[in-house]
Amino acid sequence: MSLTHSEVVRIAHLARIAITPAEAETMRRELERILAFVGELDKADTTGIEPMAHAIDVVQRLRADEITECDRRDEFLALAPDTEAGLYLVPKVIE
Amino acid sequence: MIAAPLTELSAALAEKRISSVELVTLYLERIEKLNPLLNAFITIDREKALTAAQAADAQRARAKGEVVSPLLGIPFAHKDIFCAKGWRTTCASRMLANFVAPYDAHVVEKMAAAGVVMVGKTNMDEFAMGSSNETSYFGPVKNPWNLDCVPGGSSGGSAAAVAARLVPAASGTDTGGSIRQPAALCGITGLKPTYGVVSRFGMIAFASSLDQGGPMAQSAADCALLLNAMAGFDARDSTSLDRPAEDYRRELDKPLTGLRIGLPKEYFGAGLDARVSATITEALAEFRRLGADLIDVSLPNAGLSVPAYYVIAPAEASSNLARYDGVRYGHRAREYRDLIEMYEKTRAEGFGAEVKRRILIGTYVLSHGYYDAYYLKAQKVRRLIAADFSAAFACCDLIMGPTTPTPAFRFGEKSADPVAMYLSDIYTIAANLAGLPGMSIPCGFVDGLPVGLQIIGPWFAEARMLNAAHQYQLVTDWHRRIPPLTP
Numbered sequence: 375m376s377l378t379h380s381e382v383v384r385i386a387h388l389a390r391i392a393i394t395p396a397e398a399e400t401m402r403r404e405l406e407r408i409l410a411f412v413g414e415l416d417k418a419d420t421t422g423i424e425p426m427a428h429a430i431d432v433v434q435r436l437r438a439d440e441i442t443e444c445d446r447r448d449e450f451l452a453l454a455p456d457t458e459a460g461l462y463l464v465p466k467v468i469e
Numbered sequence: 470m471i472a473a474p475l476t477e478l479s480a481a482l483a484e485k486r487i488s489s490v491e492l493v494t495l496y497l498e499r500i501e502k503l504n505p506l507l508n509a510f511i512t513i514d515r516e517k518a519l520t521a522a523q524a525a526d527a528q529r530a531r532a533k534g535e536v537v538s539p540l541l542g543i544p545f546a547h548k549d550i551f552c553a554k555g556w557r558t559t560c561a562s563r564m565l566a567n568f569v570a571p572y573d574a575h576v577v578e579k580m581a582a583a584g585v586v587m588v589g590k591t592n593m594d595e596f597a598m599g600s601s602n603e604t605s606y607f608g609p610v611k612n613p614w615n616l617d618c619v620p621g622g623s624s625g626g627s628a629a630a631v632a633a634r635l636v637p638a639a640s641g642t643d644t645g646g647s648i649r650q651p652a653a654l655c656g657i658t659g660l661k662p663t664y665g666v667v668s669r670f671g672m673i674a675f676a677s678s679l680d681q682g683g684p685m686a687q688s689a690a691d692c693a694l695l696l697n698a699m700a701g702f703d704a705r706d707s708t709s710l711d712r713p714a715e716d717y718r719r720e721l722d723k724p725l726t727g728l729r730i731g732l733p734k735e736y737f738g739a740g741l742d743a744r745v746s747a748t749i750t751e752a753l754a755e756f757r758r759l760g761a762d763l764i765d766v767s768l769p770n771a772g773l774s775v776p777a778y779y780v781i782a783p784a785e786a787s788s789n790l791a792r793y794d795g796v797r798y799g800h801r802a803r804e805y806r807d808l809i810e811m812y813e814k815t816r817a818e819g820f821g822a823e824v825k826r827r828i829l830i831g832t833y834v835l836s837h838g839y840y841d842a843y844y845l846k847a848q849k850v851r852r853l854i855a856a857d858f859s860a861a862f863a864c865c866d867l868i869m870g871p872t873t874p875t876p877a878f879r880f881g882e883k884s885a886d887p888v889a890m891y892l893s894d895i896y897t898i899a900a901n902l903a904g905l906p907g908m909s910i911p912c913g914f915v916d917g918l919p920v921g922l923q924i925i926g927p928w929f930a931e932a933r934m935l936n937a938a939h940q941y942q943l944v945t946d947w948h949r950r951i952p953p954l955t956p
Contacts, residue, residue, distance in 0.1 A: 382829070389787060389832040390794070390809070391825055392817035401829060404887055408830055411888045412776040412843065418850050425848035426855060428678050429664045429904020430928070432708055449571050455801035462796050465808045 377406045471499060471634045472951055475691035478637055479539045482529070489522040489529075489542030493586050496544040500588065500635045502956045507611045509620075509630040511549045512557050513589040518544070521586040528584070540698055541584030546639040548627050549590035550597055551682070552671040553577045556587075560673045561595045561605040564799045564819030574671025575703040576640055576682050583698035591626030591639055595821045596790065597647055597675045599623050600893045603884050604823040612655060613952040614918050618877035621651030621893075627685045628655035632919075633954055638686035638695055642672060644679045645778050646872075646897025649909040652685055653872035653921020656911040658938065658948060659685040660692045663928045664904035665710035667696075668703035676785035677708075679778075679901040688948050689910065689938035693717040696931065712929075720936040726760035728937060731865030735771040736896055742875045744915040749871050752912035752922045752941070756869070759940055766861040766868065770853045774899040775891055777854065780834050780847035781902070786824075787831025793819060826887060855903040862927045867937055871896055872909040872921035896923060906931050910938045911947040919947070 379395075382402045386393040393401065447460065456463040470478070470487065481487045497515055504510050525542035552558045552570035554577075559565045573581070581587070594604040602610040602625030610625040612618040613633040620629040624641030628651035631639050641648040643661035652659030660683045667682040674680065684695035697718065702711040732753070737746060757763055795801035795815030802814035820828070834843035861868060874895060883890040900907035905928060909921035922941075926934045942948050 385829050385832050385836065387813075388836065389828050390791075390812040390816055391820070391828065392810075392813035401826065404826060405829060405833065407886075407888055408779060408826070408891075409833070411891075412779050412834075412847070414776045415773060415780070415843075415846050415850050418770065418773055418846075418853060420846060420849035420853065423849040423852050425845055426852035427848060428708065429855070429902070430708070430710070432665070432710070435704070435707065435711075437704065446571065450797070453568065453571065453798040455795060455799075464796055465805065465811055467808050 377402050377409065470495060474687045475543060475637050475694055478543055482542050489525040489586060490519060492542065493518050493522040493544050493588065496636055497588060503633055503635060503954055506616065506954065506956060507613055507629050507633060507635070508608050509592055509610050509626040509633070509635060510546070510589045511559055511561065511592050511607050511626070514556070518586055518588040525584055525586055538584040538698070539694055543585050543638070544588050544636050545580060545585035546589050546591050546627060546630055546636045547577060547587060548593055548624050548640050548642060550593060550642050550673045551577050551640060552673070553587065553590070556590060558590065558673070559606070560597070561593045561607055562819065562821070562824070563606045564793050566606065566800070568799055572671060575668035575705065576672065576699055579699055579701060580640070588636060591624070591630055593626050594623035595824050596673065596786070597623040597642060597644055598786070598823050598827055600646070600650055600890050601878070601883065602626070603880065604821055606821060609880060612877045613954055614656065615877065617879055618918065619654065619880060621654035621877065623647040624685060625651045628652055628657055628659070631655070631657045631685050631687065633952060638684060638691055640682060640699070641685045642680060642682045643901065644676050644782060645901050646894040648683050648685060649872050649897045649907055649921065649923060650894055652909040654877040654919065656919030656947070656950060657685060658688055658692055658908065658910050659683065660696060660908040660931065660935070661900065661906060662696065662700060662931055663906045665708050666700045666931070668701070668706040668709045670703050670705040674789040676782040677789060678785060679782060681901070688942050689935045690718070690721060692908070693721060693935045715932060717932050717935055720932045721939045723936050724760060725756065725937060725940050728761040728867065729764055729865040730756055730761050731764050731766035731861050731868045733766050733768045733771065733861065733868060733870055735768050736870030740874050740895065741871060742915070745871055745875060745920050748913035748915060748920040749922060753869060755941060755945065756937070759944065764865050766865055768857040768861060768899065770850065770857050771899055773850050774854055774902055775895055777847040777850040777902060778898045779830065779891055780843045781851065783827040783831035784835050784844050785831070787828045787835065790824070790828055823887070851902045854899050858899070858903045858905060867930065867934060868925040870923050872923040876915045876918035876920055900925050904928065906934060908934055908938060910941065911950070912945070913947060
C-alpha cells in the first residue's frame with residue numbers, strides 16, 4: 375500500500391485538519407504502515423458474508439414525537455467560543 | 470481501611486464504624502500524597518467530594534437503620550470521558566481542556582443515585598485512543614507497580630488510581646480493551662459488559678458500535694456491586710438494551726464444578742511472553758482445582774481482529790470527532806481568515822498526534838473508492854470473528870486466556886510505532902467486535918509487574934464470569950496485593 379504526499383494532504387483537508395508539509399510526510403509513512411497492516415484483511419475469504427455493523431442486532435426504537443428537552447439555550451451558548459444575540463458566531467460564509 | 474475492598478468499606482459504613490466524610494477524607498489525603506507521583510487524576514475536587522460525603526452521611530442518618538444502597542458514601546472516580554454536570558470534562562484532550570459539562574452521563578447519574586461520592590475525574594488516553602496513556606494532553610499516568618512503566622490505556626488513570634488505592638473503585642470505558650488492558654497492567658479487576666448493557670449517553674463517543682462503559686475495582690465481588698448500579702436501560706442511547714435488571718451478585722457463591730472453560734489456541738501462540746504464558750497456565754490449573762474443565766477451542770479469525778478494528782474504530786471516530794469544529798464548544802483557534810481555516814486550525818491545535826492519525830485513517834477508509842476495500846471488508850471480517858465465538862461457546866461456558874501479550878512496557882517503548890502499540894490489544898479487541906462481555910483479573914506477577922487473566926463470556930454472561938472470577942479470588946490473593954508507594 376503506497377500513499378502519496380498529495381493524497382495525505384487531500385485526506386487531511388477532507389478531515390479539516392491543517393497539516394504542514396513535514397507533518398504530512400511523517401503522517402504519510404505512518405498511514406502507509408497502518409494501511410499495510412490492515413491490508414491483512416484481504417487474506418480473509420468473505421464471499422457471501424453479510425457485513426456486521428453492530429454487535430447486537432437491534433431495531434431502531436421509535437418514540438412519540440414530543441418535546442423531551444427543556445430550553446437551556448443560555449447554558450449551552452455559554453460553552454461556545456463566540457456568540458452574539460443568542461447565536462453562534464462564525465466567520466462570514468456568504469459574501 | 471485504605472486496603473479494604475468496596476464490600477468491606479460498605480459494611481464499615483453500614484455499621485457506622487466510619488462516616489463517609491471520614492472515609493472520603495482518608496482517600497483525599499492519599500490522593501494528595503500519591504497523585505503527584507502517578508498523575509492518575511485530571512481533576513480532583515475536595516470541596517464537591519466533602520459536600521457529597523456530608524449529604525451521604527445525612528441520608529444514612531435519615532434512613533434510621535433502614536436498608537440503603539450498599540454504595541452510599543463510597544468514594545469513587547469517573548474516567549474523564551464521562552460528562553458530569555458542573556465538572557470539567559476533558560477526555561484528556563486540549564480540544565476539551567476547559568469544557569465544563571452541562572449534564573450528567575447516564576453512568577454518572579446512576580452512580581450518583583446509588584450514593585457514590587465522586588472525588589475526581591481520572592486521566593486517560595486522548596479521546597480513549599491509546600493503550601499506554603501516553604497520548605493524554607495532561608501527561609501520562611505512571612504504573613504504580615513501576616513508575617517507569619505505562620499503566621495501559623485508555624482507562625489508565627482509573628486503573629492506576631484503583632491499584633494504588635487512591636479510590637476504592639472507578640469507572641472505565643472499553644472500545645478495544647481500554648478497561649481490561651490497563652486492569653491487567655495495574656493488577657486490578659475490570660469488567661467490560663455486553664455491548665448495550667451500560668448506556669453510552671454522556672460518554673464522549675469514540676467508536677460508537679464498540680464503546681462500552683464498565684467498572685474497575687479491586688475484586689469481582691466489587692465489580693458485581695458496581696455493575697448492579699451502573700447497568701440499565703436508557704432511552705437516550707439508541708443501542709441501550711431494554712431488558713430486565715439483573716443482580717450480578719446472584720451467582721458469586723456458586724461452585725465451579727463442571728464449568729467448561731475454553732482455551733483458544735490462538736491466544737497462546739507466538740507473540741505471548743513465555744513468563745506471562747506460564748502465569749496464565751498456573752491460574753488455569755487453579756480453576757481446574759476448583760472443579761472446572763479445560764477445553765481446547767479455536768477462534769480461527771482471531772488474528773484479523775486488530776486489522777478489522779483499525780478500520781472500523783477509526784472510521785467511526787472520524788465521524789464522531791467531526792463535531793469538534795470550534796463553533797459550539799471546546800477549543801477554537803485564535804486566528805483564521807475564513808470558516809474552513811478556522812476548522813482546520815482549530816482541529817490541528819485541539820487534537821494530538823494519535824487522534825489525528827486515527828481521524829485520517831478513518832477518513833481515508835471511508836473515502837470514495839476505498840469504502841468497499843476497507844470498511845465493508847472489515848465489517849464482513851467482523852462477522853467472521855463473531856461467528857468464531859458463537860462456535861466456541863457451543864462447547865464451552867467461558868473463554869479464558871491472557872489479557873495482554875506482555876506485562877506493562879516502558880514509556881516510549883512502543884510510541885514510535887503505532888502498529889506495535891495497536892498489537893498490545895491483540896487479545897482484547899475481538900470481544901468488542903463481537904459485543905461480548907470481557908473481564909481481566911489479576912493472576913500473578915512477572916518481574917514485579919501484574920499479569921491479567923482474561924475471561925470472555927457469551928452475551929449477558931456477566932454473572933457467570935463474575936462467579937468464576939470470585940471463586941478464583943477466594944483461593945488466591947493476587948487481587949489484594951498493593952504496590953509499595955512512597956511519596
